[in-house]
Amino acid sequence: MESSSPSPSSLNNFRIVYLITQMVGATIVILMGSWVGVHLGGFAWTSRPAIEFNWHPLLMSIGMIFLYGNSMLVYRGFRYARKKPLKITHAVIHGLAFVFTVVALVAAFDSHNLATPPRPNMYTLHSWIGLTAVILFALQYVFGFTAYLFPGVRDSLRSTYMPVHVFFGILGFILAVAAALTGLLEKAIFSMQNYSSLPPQAVLVNMIGMLLVVYGGLVVFLVTEPMYKRKALPEDVMLLTHSPSSQ
Protein backbone atom coordinates (compact mmCIF):
# COMPACT_ATOMS: atom_id res chain seq x y z
CA MET A 1 0.00 0.00 0.00
CA GLU A 2 2.98 2.26 -0.52
CA SER A 3 3.89 3.49 -3.99
CA SER A 4 1.36 3.68 -6.79
CA SER A 5 3.35 4.62 -9.87
CA PRO A 6 3.94 1.49 -11.97
CA SER A 7 7.57 0.90 -12.92
CA PRO A 8 8.44 -1.13 -16.05
CA SER A 9 9.48 -4.10 -13.90
CA SER A 10 6.25 -4.04 -11.87
CA LEU A 11 4.25 -4.06 -15.12
CA ASN A 12 6.34 -6.99 -16.28
CA ASN A 13 5.48 -8.84 -13.07
CA PHE A 14 1.83 -7.96 -13.64
CA ARG A 15 1.87 -9.60 -17.08
CA ILE A 16 3.34 -12.82 -15.70
CA VAL A 17 0.95 -13.04 -12.73
CA TYR A 18 -1.99 -12.11 -15.00
CA LEU A 19 -1.05 -14.90 -17.44
CA ILE A 20 -0.74 -17.46 -14.64
CA THR A 21 -4.12 -16.34 -13.25
CA GLN A 22 -5.78 -16.88 -16.64
CA MET A 23 -4.20 -20.31 -16.97
CA VAL A 24 -5.34 -21.35 -13.49
CA GLY A 25 -8.87 -20.04 -14.19
CA ALA A 26 -9.10 -21.90 -17.51
CA THR A 27 -7.75 -25.07 -15.86
CA ILE A 28 -10.50 -24.89 -13.21
CA VAL A 29 -13.21 -24.72 -15.91
CA ILE A 30 -11.63 -27.59 -17.90
CA LEU A 31 -11.19 -29.82 -14.85
CA MET A 32 -14.71 -29.04 -13.66
CA GLY A 33 -15.99 -30.00 -17.12
CA SER A 34 -14.09 -33.29 -17.06
CA TRP A 35 -15.28 -34.08 -13.52
CA VAL A 36 -18.98 -33.68 -14.29
CA GLY A 37 -18.58 -34.85 -17.90
CA VAL A 38 -16.58 -38.01 -17.20
CA HIS A 39 -17.18 -38.95 -13.54
CA LEU A 40 -20.72 -37.67 -12.92
CA GLY A 41 -22.34 -38.88 -16.14
CA GLY A 42 -22.24 -35.99 -18.60
CA PHE A 43 -24.96 -33.51 -19.51
CA ALA A 44 -28.72 -33.49 -20.11
CA TRP A 45 -31.57 -31.05 -19.54
CA THR A 46 -34.94 -31.60 -17.80
CA SER A 47 -35.44 -35.13 -19.19
CA ARG A 48 -32.83 -36.44 -16.73
CA PRO A 49 -32.79 -34.18 -13.62
CA ALA A 50 -29.89 -36.02 -11.91
CA ILE A 51 -27.72 -35.32 -14.95
CA GLU A 52 -29.14 -31.83 -15.50
CA PHE A 53 -27.50 -30.97 -12.16
CA ASN A 54 -24.08 -31.35 -13.80
CA TRP A 55 -24.57 -28.04 -15.61
CA HIS A 56 -24.59 -26.34 -12.20
CA PRO A 57 -20.90 -26.75 -11.23
CA LEU A 58 -19.69 -26.19 -14.80
CA LEU A 59 -21.71 -23.03 -15.54
CA MET A 60 -21.05 -21.62 -12.07
CA SER A 61 -17.30 -22.09 -12.47
CA ILE A 62 -17.51 -20.25 -15.81
CA GLY A 63 -19.87 -17.50 -14.56
CA MET A 64 -19.27 -16.79 -10.88
CA ILE A 65 -15.56 -17.72 -10.91
CA PHE A 66 -13.82 -17.27 -14.28
CA LEU A 67 -15.93 -14.44 -15.77
CA TYR A 68 -16.49 -12.68 -12.44
CA GLY A 69 -12.71 -12.63 -11.81
CA ASN A 70 -11.97 -11.49 -15.34
CA SER A 71 -14.56 -8.73 -15.19
CA MET A 72 -12.82 -7.29 -12.12
CA LEU A 73 -9.44 -7.67 -13.84
CA VAL A 74 -10.49 -5.73 -16.94
CA TYR A 75 -9.40 -2.38 -15.48
CA ARG A 76 -5.93 -3.67 -14.74
CA GLY A 77 -5.34 -6.08 -17.63
CA PHE A 78 -6.21 -3.37 -20.16
CA ARG A 79 -4.77 -0.40 -18.31
CA TYR A 80 -3.99 1.55 -21.49
CA ALA A 81 -7.54 1.46 -22.82
CA ARG A 82 -9.86 4.43 -22.37
CA LYS A 83 -12.18 4.47 -19.36
CA LYS A 84 -15.55 4.29 -21.14
CA PRO A 85 -14.92 1.08 -23.16
CA LEU A 86 -13.50 -0.51 -19.99
CA LYS A 87 -16.66 0.30 -18.04
CA ILE A 88 -18.81 -1.19 -20.80
CA THR A 89 -16.60 -4.31 -21.01
CA HIS A 90 -16.84 -4.67 -17.20
CA ALA A 91 -20.65 -4.49 -17.40
CA VAL A 92 -20.88 -6.87 -20.39
CA ILE A 93 -18.65 -9.57 -18.83
CA HIS A 94 -20.57 -9.31 -15.56
CA GLY A 95 -23.83 -9.53 -17.55
CA LEU A 96 -22.55 -12.67 -19.25
CA ALA A 97 -21.52 -14.08 -15.87
CA PHE A 98 -25.04 -13.41 -14.61
CA VAL A 99 -26.61 -15.32 -17.54
CA PHE A 100 -24.40 -18.37 -16.82
CA THR A 101 -25.30 -18.06 -13.13
CA VAL A 102 -29.06 -17.99 -13.74
CA VAL A 103 -28.94 -21.09 -15.98
CA ALA A 104 -26.73 -22.80 -13.38
CA LEU A 105 -29.29 -22.01 -10.66
CA VAL A 106 -32.14 -23.35 -12.82
CA ALA A 107 -30.17 -26.59 -13.33
CA ALA A 108 -29.69 -27.01 -9.56
CA PHE A 109 -33.33 -26.29 -8.65
CA ASP A 110 -34.61 -28.50 -11.52
CA SER A 111 -32.42 -31.38 -10.37
CA HIS A 112 -34.20 -31.28 -6.99
CA ASN A 113 -37.75 -30.34 -8.04
CA LEU A 114 -37.99 -32.75 -11.02
CA ALA A 115 -36.51 -35.73 -9.16
CA THR A 116 -38.86 -38.54 -8.11
CA PRO A 117 -39.55 -37.99 -5.29
CA PRO A 118 -38.64 -34.28 -5.34
CA ARG A 119 -35.74 -33.35 -3.06
CA PRO A 120 -35.63 -30.24 -0.87
CA ASN A 121 -33.83 -27.05 -1.97
CA MET A 122 -31.73 -24.56 -0.05
CA TYR A 123 -30.93 -26.57 3.07
CA THR A 124 -27.11 -26.89 2.96
CA LEU A 125 -24.62 -24.25 4.04
CA HIS A 126 -23.38 -24.25 0.41
CA SER A 127 -26.79 -23.08 -0.81
CA TRP A 128 -26.95 -20.31 1.81
CA ILE A 129 -23.46 -19.01 0.99
CA GLY A 130 -24.06 -19.36 -2.74
CA LEU A 131 -27.38 -17.50 -2.69
CA THR A 132 -25.78 -14.73 -0.62
CA ALA A 133 -23.03 -14.43 -3.25
CA VAL A 134 -25.56 -14.29 -6.12
CA ILE A 135 -27.75 -11.68 -4.35
CA LEU A 136 -24.69 -9.55 -3.57
CA PHE A 137 -23.59 -9.90 -7.21
CA ALA A 138 -27.02 -8.80 -8.49
CA LEU A 139 -27.19 -5.81 -6.12
CA GLN A 140 -23.68 -4.76 -7.18
CA TYR A 141 -24.75 -4.96 -10.81
CA VAL A 142 -27.84 -2.81 -10.29
CA PHE A 143 -26.04 -0.21 -8.14
CA GLY A 144 -22.94 -0.21 -10.35
CA PHE A 145 -24.95 0.17 -13.55
CA THR A 146 -27.03 2.97 -12.06
CA ALA A 147 -24.04 4.83 -10.65
CA TYR A 148 -21.56 4.53 -13.53
CA LEU A 149 -23.44 3.84 -16.77
CA PHE A 150 -26.50 6.02 -16.21
CA PRO A 151 -25.83 9.51 -17.45
CA GLY A 152 -26.34 12.42 -15.12
CA VAL A 153 -25.43 10.85 -11.79
CA ARG A 154 -23.57 13.38 -9.66
CA ASP A 155 -19.78 13.00 -9.65
CA SER A 156 -19.57 13.27 -5.88
CA LEU A 157 -22.00 10.36 -5.55
CA ARG A 158 -20.01 8.31 -8.06
CA SER A 159 -16.71 8.77 -6.27
CA THR A 160 -18.23 8.23 -2.81
CA TYR A 161 -19.76 4.95 -3.95
CA MET A 162 -16.57 3.69 -5.66
CA PRO A 163 -14.76 2.22 -2.60
CA VAL A 164 -18.05 0.58 -1.54
CA HIS A 165 -18.50 -0.92 -5.03
CA VAL A 166 -14.92 -2.20 -5.03
CA PHE A 167 -15.12 -3.66 -1.51
CA PHE A 168 -18.40 -5.51 -2.04
CA GLY A 169 -17.26 -6.62 -5.51
CA ILE A 170 -14.21 -8.32 -4.01
CA LEU A 171 -16.25 -9.67 -1.08
CA GLY A 172 -18.80 -11.15 -3.52
CA PHE A 173 -15.99 -12.79 -5.50
CA ILE A 174 -14.45 -14.33 -2.35
CA LEU A 175 -17.94 -15.51 -1.34
CA ALA A 176 -18.35 -17.10 -4.79
CA VAL A 177 -15.07 -18.97 -4.27
CA ALA A 178 -16.25 -20.07 -0.78
CA ALA A 179 -19.55 -21.22 -2.33
CA ALA A 180 -17.60 -23.19 -4.97
CA LEU A 181 -15.46 -24.87 -2.29
CA THR A 182 -18.47 -25.88 -0.16
CA GLY A 183 -20.38 -26.99 -3.29
CA LEU A 184 -17.48 -29.14 -4.51
CA LEU A 185 -17.17 -30.75 -1.07
CA GLU A 186 -20.87 -31.55 -0.66
CA LYS A 187 -21.15 -33.00 -4.17
CA ALA A 188 -18.01 -35.08 -3.52
CA ILE A 189 -19.52 -36.45 -0.29
CA PHE A 190 -22.95 -37.06 -1.86
CA SER A 191 -21.65 -38.70 -5.04
CA MET A 192 -18.59 -40.72 -3.96
CA GLN A 193 -19.07 -43.75 -1.72
CA ASN A 194 -15.29 -44.18 -1.55
CA TYR A 195 -14.20 -40.57 -0.99
CA SER A 196 -12.21 -41.66 2.08
CA SER A 197 -9.94 -43.94 0.05
CA LEU A 198 -9.00 -40.96 -2.18
CA PRO A 199 -9.73 -42.46 -5.63
CA PRO A 200 -8.62 -40.45 -8.71
CA GLN A 201 -11.99 -38.66 -8.75
CA ALA A 202 -11.46 -37.48 -5.16
CA VAL A 203 -7.99 -36.16 -5.98
CA LEU A 204 -9.46 -34.38 -9.01
CA VAL A 205 -12.17 -32.71 -6.88
CA ASN A 206 -9.71 -31.67 -4.15
CA MET A 207 -7.28 -30.34 -6.78
CA ILE A 208 -10.07 -28.22 -8.33
CA GLY A 209 -10.68 -26.87 -4.81
CA MET A 210 -7.00 -26.00 -4.30
CA LEU A 211 -6.86 -24.33 -7.73
CA LEU A 212 -9.91 -22.26 -6.74
CA VAL A 213 -7.97 -21.07 -3.68
CA VAL A 214 -4.97 -20.17 -5.87
CA TYR A 215 -7.16 -18.42 -8.48
CA GLY A 216 -9.02 -16.48 -5.77
CA GLY A 217 -5.76 -15.39 -4.15
CA LEU A 218 -4.23 -14.31 -7.48
CA VAL A 219 -7.29 -12.34 -8.62
CA VAL A 220 -7.60 -10.52 -5.29
CA PHE A 221 -3.86 -9.75 -5.36
CA LEU A 222 -4.05 -8.36 -8.91
CA VAL A 223 -7.07 -6.16 -8.20
CA THR A 224 -5.81 -4.81 -4.85
CA GLU A 225 -2.04 -4.32 -5.39
CA PRO A 226 -1.65 -0.50 -5.57
CA MET A 227 1.30 -0.76 -8.02
CA TYR A 228 -1.02 -2.27 -10.62
CA LYS A 229 -3.69 0.44 -10.35
CA ARG A 230 -4.72 1.91 -13.71
CA LYS A 231 -3.58 5.48 -14.24
CA ALA A 232 -5.80 8.09 -15.90
CA LEU A 233 -4.92 8.65 -19.58
CA PRO A 234 -4.70 12.05 -21.32
CA GLU A 235 -7.71 11.01 -23.44
CA ASP A 236 -9.65 10.33 -20.23
CA VAL A 237 -9.56 13.95 -19.19
CA MET A 238 -12.71 14.97 -21.01
CA LEU A 239 -14.38 11.77 -19.88
CA LEU A 240 -13.12 12.23 -16.35
CA THR A 241 -15.05 15.44 -15.98
CA HIS A 242 -18.11 13.22 -16.22
CA SER A 243 -16.92 10.20 -14.22
CA PRO A 244 -14.11 11.08 -11.83
CA SER A 245 -11.70 8.95 -9.84
CA SER A 246 -13.24 5.55 -10.42
CA GLN A 247 -11.09 2.45 -10.36
Place this chain on the structure above:
Amino acid sequence: MESSSPSPSSLNNFRIVYLITQMVGATIVILMGSWVGVHLGGFAWTSRPAIEFNWHPLLMSIGMIFLYGNSMLVYRGFRYARKKPLKITHAVIHGLAFVFTVVALVAAFDSHNLATPPRPNMYTLHSWIGLTAVILFALQYVFGFTAYLFPGVRDSLRSTYMPVHVFFGILGFILAVAAALTGLLEKAIFSMQNYSSLPPQAVLVNMIGMLLVVYGGLVVFLVTEPMYKRKALPEDVMLLTHSPSSQ
Protein backbone atom coordinates in the same frame (compact mmCIF):
# COMPACT_ATOMS: atom_id res chain seq x y z
CA MET B 1 -8.20 3.74 -1.04
CA GLU B 2 -8.27 7.53 -1.09
CA SER B 3 -7.51 9.54 2.05
CA SER B 4 -5.55 8.10 4.95
CA SER B 5 -5.84 10.71 7.70
CA PRO B 6 -8.49 9.55 10.18
CA SER B 7 -11.18 12.13 10.92
CA PRO B 8 -13.05 12.02 14.27
CA SER B 9 -16.15 10.61 12.52
CA SER B 10 -14.20 7.85 10.75
CA LEU B 11 -12.70 6.83 14.11
CA ASN B 12 -16.19 6.79 15.57
CA ASN B 13 -17.31 4.47 12.76
CA PHE B 14 -14.27 2.32 13.47
CA ARG B 15 -15.29 1.87 17.10
CA ILE B 16 -18.81 0.79 16.14
CA VAL B 17 -17.67 -1.67 13.43
CA TYR B 18 -14.93 -2.97 15.74
CA LEU B 19 -17.49 -3.60 18.50
CA ILE B 20 -19.88 -5.39 16.13
CA THR B 21 -16.97 -7.51 14.84
CA GLN B 22 -16.06 -8.59 18.39
CA MET B 23 -19.69 -9.45 19.14
CA VAL B 24 -20.02 -11.52 15.95
CA GLY B 25 -16.72 -13.31 16.71
CA ALA B 26 -17.76 -14.11 20.28
CA THR B 27 -21.18 -15.31 19.06
CA ILE B 28 -19.48 -17.72 16.63
CA VAL B 29 -17.45 -19.28 19.46
CA ILE B 30 -20.50 -19.52 21.75
CA LEU B 31 -22.74 -21.06 19.05
CA MET B 32 -19.97 -23.47 18.02
CA GLY B 33 -19.64 -24.49 21.67
CA SER B 34 -23.37 -25.08 21.98
CA TRP B 35 -23.51 -27.04 18.70
CA VAL B 36 -20.78 -29.53 19.69
CA GLY B 37 -21.67 -29.38 23.41
CA VAL B 38 -25.43 -29.91 23.06
CA HIS B 39 -26.04 -31.52 19.65
CA LEU B 40 -22.84 -33.54 19.09
CA GLY B 41 -22.52 -35.05 22.58
CA GLY B 42 -20.17 -32.78 24.54
CA PHE B 43 -16.48 -33.21 25.26
CA ALA B 44 -14.03 -35.98 26.12
CA TRP B 45 -10.39 -36.75 25.38
CA THR B 46 -8.79 -39.97 24.02
CA SER B 47 -11.10 -42.30 25.98
CA ARG B 48 -13.95 -41.49 23.55
CA PRO B 49 -12.47 -40.56 20.14
CA ALA B 50 -15.84 -39.74 18.53
CA ILE B 51 -16.47 -37.16 21.26
CA GLU B 52 -12.83 -36.01 21.35
CA PHE B 53 -13.46 -34.74 17.81
CA ASN B 54 -15.79 -32.07 19.24
CA TRP B 55 -12.80 -30.12 20.54
CA HIS B 56 -11.74 -29.61 16.91
CA PRO B 57 -14.46 -27.18 15.73
CA LEU B 58 -14.54 -25.35 19.09
CA LEU B 59 -10.77 -24.84 19.46
CA MET B 60 -10.36 -23.98 15.77
CA SER B 61 -13.07 -21.33 15.96
CA ILE B 62 -11.28 -19.84 18.99
CA GLY B 63 -7.75 -20.14 17.50
CA MET B 64 -7.88 -19.83 13.74
CA ILE B 65 -10.93 -17.53 13.62
CA PHE B 66 -11.45 -15.38 16.74
CA LEU B 67 -7.83 -15.01 17.93
CA TYR B 68 -6.36 -14.88 14.40
CA GLY B 69 -8.76 -12.05 13.49
CA ASN B 70 -8.09 -10.21 16.73
CA SER B 71 -4.35 -10.52 16.36
CA MET B 72 -4.56 -8.77 12.97
CA LEU B 73 -6.88 -6.14 14.47
CA VAL B 74 -4.49 -5.24 17.30
CA TYR B 75 -2.70 -2.56 15.26
CA ARG B 76 -5.95 -0.82 14.47
CA GLY B 77 -7.97 -1.41 17.64
CA PHE B 78 -5.15 0.00 19.78
CA ARG B 79 -3.92 2.64 17.37
CA TYR B 80 -2.67 4.96 20.12
CA ALA B 81 -0.40 2.40 21.73
CA ARG B 82 3.32 2.38 20.98
CA LYS B 83 4.61 0.12 18.20
CA LYS B 84 6.73 -2.27 20.23
CA PRO B 85 4.03 -3.47 22.68
CA LEU B 86 1.67 -3.86 19.70
CA LYS B 87 4.15 -6.09 17.89
CA ILE B 88 4.58 -8.23 21.01
CA THR B 89 0.80 -8.44 21.54
CA HIS B 90 0.38 -9.44 17.86
CA ALA B 91 2.94 -12.23 18.32
CA VAL B 92 1.48 -13.40 21.66
CA ILE B 93 -2.13 -13.61 20.38
CA HIS B 94 -0.95 -15.45 17.25
CA GLY B 95 1.11 -17.77 19.50
CA LEU B 96 -2.00 -18.47 21.58
CA ALA B 97 -3.98 -19.08 18.38
CA PHE B 98 -1.32 -21.58 17.30
CA VAL B 99 -1.59 -23.51 20.61
CA PHE B 100 -5.39 -23.80 20.20
CA THR B 101 -4.86 -24.89 16.59
CA VAL B 102 -2.37 -27.63 17.45
CA VAL B 103 -4.65 -29.12 20.13
CA ALA B 104 -7.57 -28.88 17.67
CA LEU B 105 -5.54 -30.79 15.07
CA VAL B 106 -4.60 -33.49 17.61
CA ALA B 107 -8.30 -33.90 18.47
CA ALA B 108 -9.21 -34.37 14.77
CA PHE B 109 -6.42 -36.87 14.05
CA ASP B 110 -7.08 -38.78 17.31
CA SER B 111 -10.77 -39.07 16.47
CA HIS B 112 -9.82 -40.90 13.26
CA ASN B 113 -6.77 -42.88 14.43
CA LEU B 114 -8.23 -44.09 17.74
CA ALA B 115 -11.62 -45.09 16.28
CA THR B 116 -12.37 -48.80 15.87
CA PRO B 117 -11.72 -49.43 13.05
CA PRO B 118 -9.44 -46.42 12.45
CA ARG B 119 -10.72 -43.98 9.86
CA PRO B 120 -8.56 -42.31 7.18
CA ASN B 121 -7.18 -38.79 7.63
CA MET B 122 -6.73 -35.93 5.20
CA TYR B 123 -9.01 -37.02 2.38
CA THR B 124 -11.67 -34.29 2.25
CA LEU B 125 -11.30 -30.90 0.59
CA HIS B 126 -11.82 -29.39 4.08
CA SER B 127 -8.67 -31.10 5.34
CA TRP B 128 -6.63 -29.91 2.35
CA ILE B 129 -7.78 -26.29 2.69
CA GLY B 130 -7.39 -26.39 6.48
CA LEU B 131 -3.87 -27.80 6.37
CA THR B 132 -2.90 -25.16 3.79
CA ALA B 133 -4.23 -22.44 6.12
CA VAL B 134 -2.31 -23.86 9.11
CA ILE B 135 0.96 -24.21 7.15
CA LEU B 136 0.60 -20.64 5.80
CA PHE B 137 -0.10 -19.45 9.36
CA ALA B 138 3.01 -21.21 10.71
CA LEU B 139 5.25 -19.85 7.93
CA GLN B 140 3.91 -16.34 8.53
CA TYR B 141 4.70 -16.72 12.22
CA VAL B 142 8.28 -17.84 11.60
CA PHE B 143 8.98 -15.18 8.95
CA GLY B 144 7.16 -12.43 10.89
CA PHE B 145 8.97 -13.25 14.13
CA THR B 146 12.34 -13.33 12.38
CA ALA B 147 11.78 -10.12 10.48
CA TYR B 148 10.18 -7.94 13.16
CA LEU B 149 11.08 -9.29 16.61
CA PHE B 150 14.66 -10.42 15.97
CA PRO B 151 17.03 -7.53 16.59
CA GLY B 152 19.42 -6.47 13.87
CA VAL B 153 17.37 -7.26 10.75
CA ARG B 154 17.99 -4.60 8.12
CA ASP B 155 15.26 -1.92 7.89
CA SER B 156 15.06 -2.21 4.11
CA LEU B 157 14.36 -5.94 4.43
CA ARG B 158 11.69 -5.27 7.08
CA SER B 159 9.82 -2.74 4.97
CA THR B 160 10.12 -4.79 1.76
CA TYR B 161 8.66 -7.81 3.53
CA MET B 162 5.79 -5.87 5.16
CA PRO B 163 3.26 -5.89 2.26
CA VAL B 164 4.02 -9.60 1.72
CA HIS B 165 3.43 -10.32 5.42
CA VAL B 166 0.16 -8.35 5.36
CA PHE B 167 -1.10 -9.97 2.13
CA PHE B 168 -0.40 -13.56 3.19
CA GLY B 169 -1.71 -12.82 6.69
CA ILE B 170 -5.07 -11.76 5.25
CA LEU B 171 -5.04 -14.64 2.73
CA GLY B 172 -4.37 -17.12 5.57
CA PHE B 173 -7.28 -15.66 7.56
CA ILE B 174 -9.66 -15.93 4.58
CA LEU B 175 -8.43 -19.51 4.03
CA ALA B 176 -9.14 -20.26 7.70
CA VAL B 177 -12.70 -18.98 7.23
CA ALA B 178 -13.06 -21.12 4.06
CA ALA B 179 -11.72 -24.12 6.00
CA ALA B 180 -14.27 -23.43 8.76
CA LEU B 181 -17.13 -23.26 6.23
CA THR B 182 -16.15 -26.53 4.52
CA GLY B 183 -15.57 -28.19 7.91
CA LEU B 184 -18.98 -27.10 9.23
CA LEU B 185 -20.65 -28.40 6.08
CA GLU B 186 -18.95 -31.81 6.07
CA LYS B 187 -19.62 -32.35 9.79
CA ALA B 188 -23.27 -31.34 9.23
CA ILE B 189 -23.61 -33.86 6.37
CA PHE B 190 -21.78 -36.63 8.27
CA SER B 191 -23.63 -36.14 11.57
CA MET B 192 -27.21 -35.21 10.58
CA GLN B 193 -29.41 -37.81 8.90
CA ASN B 194 -32.14 -35.20 8.52
CA TYR B 195 -30.08 -32.21 7.31
CA SER B 196 -32.43 -31.82 4.31
CA SER B 197 -35.48 -31.17 6.52
CA LEU B 198 -33.62 -28.25 8.17
CA PRO B 199 -34.06 -29.22 11.85
CA PRO B 200 -32.99 -26.64 14.49
CA GLN B 201 -29.46 -28.12 14.50
CA ALA B 202 -29.16 -27.54 10.74
CA VAL B 203 -30.30 -23.93 11.07
CA LEU B 204 -27.76 -23.48 13.89
CA VAL B 205 -24.91 -24.87 11.73
CA ASN B 206 -25.87 -22.75 8.71
CA MET B 207 -26.19 -19.65 10.91
CA ILE B 208 -22.68 -20.24 12.30
CA GLY B 209 -21.50 -20.42 8.68
CA MET B 210 -23.22 -17.14 7.77
CA LEU B 211 -21.77 -15.45 10.87
CA LEU B 212 -18.31 -16.67 9.80
CA VAL B 213 -18.87 -14.92 6.45
CA VAL B 214 -19.91 -11.71 8.25
CA TYR B 215 -16.98 -11.90 10.71
CA GLY B 216 -14.52 -12.55 7.88
CA GLY B 217 -15.87 -9.62 5.87
CA LEU B 218 -15.77 -7.24 8.85
CA VAL B 219 -12.22 -8.20 9.90
CA VAL B 220 -10.87 -7.84 6.36
CA PHE B 221 -12.64 -4.48 6.03
CA LEU B 222 -11.19 -3.20 9.33
CA VAL B 223 -7.62 -4.28 8.51
CA THR B 224 -7.63 -3.00 4.90
CA GLU B 225 -9.61 0.28 5.06
CA PRO B 226 -6.91 2.97 4.63
CA MET B 227 -8.80 5.48 6.83
CA TYR B 228 -8.31 3.15 9.82
CA LYS B 229 -4.55 2.75 9.32
CA ARG B 230 -2.53 3.40 12.48
CA LYS B 231 -0.48 6.58 12.36
CA ALA B 232 3.05 6.79 13.77
CA LEU B 233 3.15 8.39 17.24
CA PRO B 234 5.73 10.94 18.40
CA GLU B 235 7.04 8.32 20.86
CA ASP B 236 7.51 5.91 17.95
CA VAL B 237 10.11 8.11 16.35
CA MET B 238 13.05 6.57 18.18
CA LEU B 239 11.59 3.13 17.65
CA LEU B 240 10.84 3.87 14.02
CA THR B 241 14.50 4.38 13.27
CA HIS B 242 14.78 0.66 14.01
CA SER B 243 11.54 -0.62 12.44
CA PRO B 244 10.21 1.67 9.73
CA SER B 245 6.86 1.86 7.99
CA SER B 246 5.30 -1.33 9.22
CA GLN B 247 1.53 -1.70 9.48
